Amino acid sequence: MNAFYEQHRDEIEAILAKYPPEHKRSAMLPLLYLVQREFGGHIPPEGMRIVAEILDVSVTEVDGVVGFYTLFHDRPGGRYRIQVCTDLPCALRGAEKFLHDLEDALGIKAGETTPDGLISLEEVMCIAACDKAPVFQVQTPEGLTYHENMDLEKALALVESWRQAQASTPAAEE
Amino acid sequence: MAEHLLLRHRDIPDIHRLEVYRAHGGFEAFRQAVTGMDPDQVTAEVKKSGLRGRGGAGFPTGLKWSFMDKRNWPHYVVANADESEPGTFKDREIMERNPFQFLEGVAIAAYAVGAERAYIYLRGEFWPVARWLDEKIAEMEAAGLLGDRLFGTDYSLRIYTHLGAGAYICGEETALLESLEGKRGQPRVRPPFPPQQGLWGKPTVVNNVETLTNVPLIIQRGADWYRTIGTEQSPGPKVFSLSGRVKRPGNYELPLGTTFRELIYEHGGGIIDDRPIKAIMAAGASSSLMVATDEALDTPMDYENPQKVGGLLGSASVIVLDDTVNIAWLVKKTVHFFKHESCGKCTPCREGTYWMDKLTQRIAAGQATRADVETLYSVAQQIRGKTLCALGEFSTMAVVTGIERFRDDFDAMVQ
Numbered sequence: 001m002n003a004f005y006e007q008h009r010d011e012i013e014a015i016l017a018k019y020p021p022e023h024k025r026s027a028m029l030p031l032l033y034l035v036q037r038e039f040g041g042h043i044p045p046e047g048m049r050i051v052a053e054i055l056d057v058s059v060t061e062v063d064g065v066v067g068f069y070t071l072f073h074d075r076p077g078g079r080y081r082i083q084v085c086t087d088l089p090c091a092l093r094g095a096e097k098f099l100h101d102l103e104d105a106l107g108i109k110a111g112e113t114t115p116d117g118l119i120s121l122e123e124v125m126c127i128a129a130c131d132k133a134p135v136f137q138v139q140t141p142e143g144l145t146y147h148e149n150m151d152l153e154k155a156l157a158l159v160e161s162w163r164q165a166q167a168s169t170p171a172a173e174e
Numbered sequence: 175m176a177e178h179l180l181l182r183h184r185d186i187p188d189i190h191r192l193e194v195y196r197a198h199g200g201f202e203a204f205r206q207a208v209t210g211m212d213p214d215q216v217t218a219e220v221k222k223s224g225l226r227g228r229g230g231a232g233f234p235t236g237l238k239w240s241f242m243d244k245r246n247w248p249h250y251v252v253a254n255a256d257e258s259e260p261g262t263f264k265d266r267e268i269m270e271r272n273p274f275q276f277l278e279g280v281a282i283a284a285y286a287v288g289a290e291r292a293y294i295y296l297r298g299e300f301w302p303v304a305r306w307l308d309e310k311i312a313e314m315e316a317a318g319l320l321g322d323r324l325f326g327t328d329y330s331l332r333i334y335t336h337l338g339a340g341a342y343i344c345g346e347e348t349a350l351l352e353s354l355e356g357k358r359g360q361p362r363v364r365p366p367f368p369p370q371q372g373l374w375g376k377p378t379v380v381n382n383v384e385t386l387t388n389v390p391l392i393i394q395r396g397a398d399w400y401r402t403i404g405t406e407q408s409p410g411p412k413v414f415s416l417s418g419r420v421k422r423p424g425n426y427e428l429p430l431g432t433t434f435r436e437l438i439y440e441h442g443g444g445i446i447d448d449r450p451i452k453a454i455m456a457a458g459a460s461s462s463l464m465v466a467t468d469e470a471l472d473t474p475m476d477y478e479n480p481q482k483v484g485g486l487l488g489s490a491s492v493i494v495l496d497d498t499v500n501i502a503w504l505v506k507k508t509v510h511f512f513k514h515e516s517c518g519k520c521t522p523c524r525e526g527t528y529w530m531d532k533l534t535q536r537i538a539a540g541q542a543t544r545a546d547v548e549t550l551y552s553v554a555q556q557i558r559g560k561t562l563c564a565l566g567e568f569s570t571m572a573v574v575t576g577i578e579r580f581r582d583d584f585d586a587m588v589q
Contacts, residue, residue, distance in 0.1 A: 018334045023374050028356030029298075029339050055356070068358040068517075070340030071298040087260045088459055088507045089417040089493055125342065125511055126260035126459075127299045130415065130491075131423035137299055144301040 004050045008034065012054065025055050028065055032072055041141040042073040070124070071139065078113045078120035080162055081139040086123050089130035098134035099123060101152045106159070118166060119159065179411045180387050181427045183271035192313045195274040201319055203393035204281045209325050216286040220389060223397035224409040229254055229382030230457060230489040232477040241369035242287045243377045250378040251284045251292040252354065253386055256338060256345040258297055260511060261458035261491035264413040264425050265383035269303050272387070273310045279386030280333055281320070282393055287379050290330050295350050298339040307335050342515035346563045347380040349517065360519045361563035384413055404430035408476035416442045418494035435471040438494055445496045453495040456480055457488020459508045460568035462575040463501065484575065501580035502587045505572050506534040512569030523566035526557035530573060542588045551577050
């Protein structure tokens with residue numbers, strides 16, 4: 001098995017243990033989350049090869065899965081991905097204006113990343129928080145958090161806290 | 175409703191703690207089922223209760239369980255926690271605030287169909303919810319409520335969470351199973367249905383979170399009691415997710431059969447700025463657009479009546495629209511959603527949503543002609559009935575009913 005497996009053996013075995021051994025392919029999504037975390041927020045071809053080897057499937061099959069799901073990214077983005085819901089119920093409560101204001105304040109459009117690589121702004125489909133719009137989730141390599149009943153001020157305060165955390169721990173990223 | 179039966183945390187704030195849940199009778203139903211009831215008796219009781227699937231289809235839950243193929247083992251239970259319909263946010267509240275009642279429902283369902291493994295499939299966005307449920311499952315294991323030889327019987331059960339990764343289609347039960355098998359979430363051809371061939375080709379029951387959360391109540395208090403809530407055809411309580419142009423959006427637990435008017439005006443506080451109500455989408459973005467007449471507002475929200483006024487209850491995700499909302503704009507939003515979420519397997523849906531997206535963008539931008547509206551209507555009609563799952567059909571609901579019932583809004587936007 002590959003070096004990545006050796007390095008993360010306990011975590012990988014804990015994932016595989018959730019499924020019958022003959023159906024280990026079911027570990028595909030959890031393993032991709034693990035690889036995405038370890039590669040800093042995206043899954044490069046090397047990451048797909050690692051998962052393919054662990055699960056005995058082709059790299060093409062892994063690639064097809066990565067491409068299908070929106071929370072997997074095959075190219076690098078910001079450390080923090082701000083994913084704003086602008087679906088119908090949120091749009092009825094001001095989410096589109098909120099996104100535009102956030103675009104202006106951050107100086108990037110939805111789909112872009114700030115030059116320092118800290119933030120990507122993304123427009124996403126419903127995230128099941130329709131009564132608390134405007135709402136966004138923040139996806140990082142480690143996981144995901146919800147931020148509900150947002151306004152521009154609260155969102156920018158959050159961004160500022162990330163900037164400060166980044167500035168105070170310059171070498172702690174990896 | 176005097177007492178919350180599903181959103182019990184609203185009456186008992188600490189019910190997410192195992193000792194509090196148990197102090198209020200928690201896991202008595204599961205113990206009672208495993209130690210004192212035959213699995214078929216459990217299924218019979220759920221059948222008798224009249225519980226219908228809360229994910230949207232309204233299919234009788236006990237009947238679904240009884241379809242499990244007893245010649246083919248092992249059996250599995252999968253909880254559908256993929257909650258992704260725009261306007262739906264009830265399952266998340268249940269799992270976050272009243273997790274043990276849901277988990278007890280999973281456990282009872284598993285016992286009823288003879289499953290010794292159950293999976294909870296959560297949408298990837300519910301990452302923190304999955305970690306939370308993992309903690310709760312570990313507490314149950316430590317308390318002897320999950321694991322080997324439960325309550326001194328031969329029955330063993332384990333429950334696992336499984337995270338999706340961002341795909342609306344995985345709420346469709348066969349796409350969910352594909353995803354749980356580590357594949358792209360694309361629907362399977364049915365039949366066979368999951369109780370015949372589901373997860374890894376084995377008989378599988380897939381039930382929605384809210385559906386399962388009803389189950390402990392039915393076993394503990396009995397089907398006859400359960401039937402005193404709601405209507406004859408649609409018994410029980412229901413969590414209605416109310417969103418859109420209302421003063422107090424949120425989840426409201428009410429008996430099935432409550433009217434739209436009571437939900438929107440009494441519980442939701444009425445329309446923002448007291449403006450006139452224009453339309454209602456009762457089942458999230460998949461809904462037809464009901465014209466908000468007095469007759470529609472006085473219609474009971476159950477699995478039968480909304481059809482009489484041009485709607486469907488579905489997952490009871492009630493999106494309220496007032497006179498500030500242009501329906502051509504709304505249709506652009508819903509179509510864009512379905513275009514994004516079409517899995518690409520069936521050509522009519524994949525291509526049809528793409529073209530409807532183009533047309534509705536053009537209409538909303540004021541760059542379309544009347545002929546474009548006719549084309550849009552025609553494309554929608556050509557998707558209907560030609561796809562493996564319901565997503566294709568869903569994508570056309572607001573389009574067709576929007577054009578038929580709110581044509582003026584489209585005409586105002588075209589040249």
